[in-house]
Amino acid sequence: MKTAILIPCYNESKTIEKVVTDFKRVMPHADIYVYDNNSTDGTERIARDAGAIVRHEYKQGKGNVVRSMFRQITADCYILVDGDDTYPAEDAPEIERMILSGEADMVIGDRLSSTYFEENDRRFHNTGNRMVRKFINLFFKSDLKDIMTGMRGFNYNFVKSFPIQSKGFEIETEMSVFALINNFQIHEIPVDYRDRIEGSESKLNTFRHGYKVLVMIAALIRDERPLLFFTAISLILLVIAGIYFFPILFKYFSTGYVLKIPTLIVISTVVIIATVIFFTGVILHVLKRQHRDELEHHMILLNELKDE
Structure with a gap:
């Protein structure tokens, strides 16, 4: 059984070494892939020196990166995690176990039931997470606790059947809705969340990306319902x-x-x-x-x- 750790990165030089080394320590059997998305701060070199398999996606945006990852990598279990060191590697083995045992097609790392609201002091981010969750659960008759988490696990069937349309951060919402609509087995597990370290800046613009997510939800309702x-x-x-x-x-x-x-x-x-x-x-x-x-x-x- 092959497990692949997928880490999309854009200018994460301050954290990527720790993320890679943490996953190598916790999951030494897994292949760790870092996909560099036009970084200008040396992220690629640091990731390679830390022992990751480094590849490139030149079309900007997280959705574009994840599309390339899903197309190019073959594994039995895929664990997608951000490169900003906000998700501990220690939660990954349980995600892997649930995927490889067949308990779930997609495992969602639920931040919102854990430490997210304590660690994240960006008020509009918190409000946006709650609002998106309510919209999705209302229109798609679900009870998901975290729609936009950056830590998830997938099996082979999910990855190879997911037609990604998003280019940016809307990808998390699209993943959740695709799984709900197509009757994939979803499990959520609480995962610890820690805010970015000092000097590490979020690429997420609250209002611009929030607007894109809302447009994505409307498009998904139109297309799926x-x-x-x-x-x-x-x-x-x-x-x-x-x-x-x-x-x-x-x-x-x-x-x-x-x-x-x-x-x-x-x-x-x-x-x-x-x-x-x-x-x-x-x-x-x-x-x-x-x-x-x-x-x-x-x-x-x-x-x-x-x-x-």
Whole structure:
């Protein structure tokens, strides 16, 4: 059984040596891969000197890095962890055990039930984590405790069937939703979280990346729950149409005259659009179900190829 430790890095020279050496100590049997994402501070050299296998991804963004990792590396267990030394290596063996035993397809390192809110004093980060968690759990009928953690474990089937669309930090949200939608077995385990050391700066911009995550959630709801998404839009349009239509209807009942003919034409157009949008959702819902069937077939083929 092969385990791969995947560490995406961008300018983490102050912490990457410790991250690599900690994982080499705790999991000496694992291959440790550091993917350098255009660092300018010597991260690549430090990681290589520490004993990691160093590769490069030149398209900027964590999503791009993870895509390359998943495409290029073959293993039975993958453990993805940030290179900023905020996640202790000591939690990795339990993640590995759950993946290799078949208990989980994806293991989430849950910071939010552990030390995250004590260690992280960035108020908007904390609020954003809670908000994203509520959105995901509401729309995808789940009870995940940490959506955006940077420490996760995956099995071979998850990694090789995950079509990554994200380019940046939205990748964590996309992973969680993909697992929920496609019925992968998910387990969460509490992991300790420690804030960055002095002099190590986060690459996460609270508002810019927060906006991207919210856009990603909306896109995922549209793509993964099309019937819900387009039905909601149809209902909003019908409510707007009703607000303008019923006063005209009541006036007709009281006077016998149809007033505001142009408004009625616009209302009729809105109702037609709402109907078209609803049936668009129905069609996409059927196509999505067919896609899930194809994914199941793909998973069977993956298992057959792996056995060979």
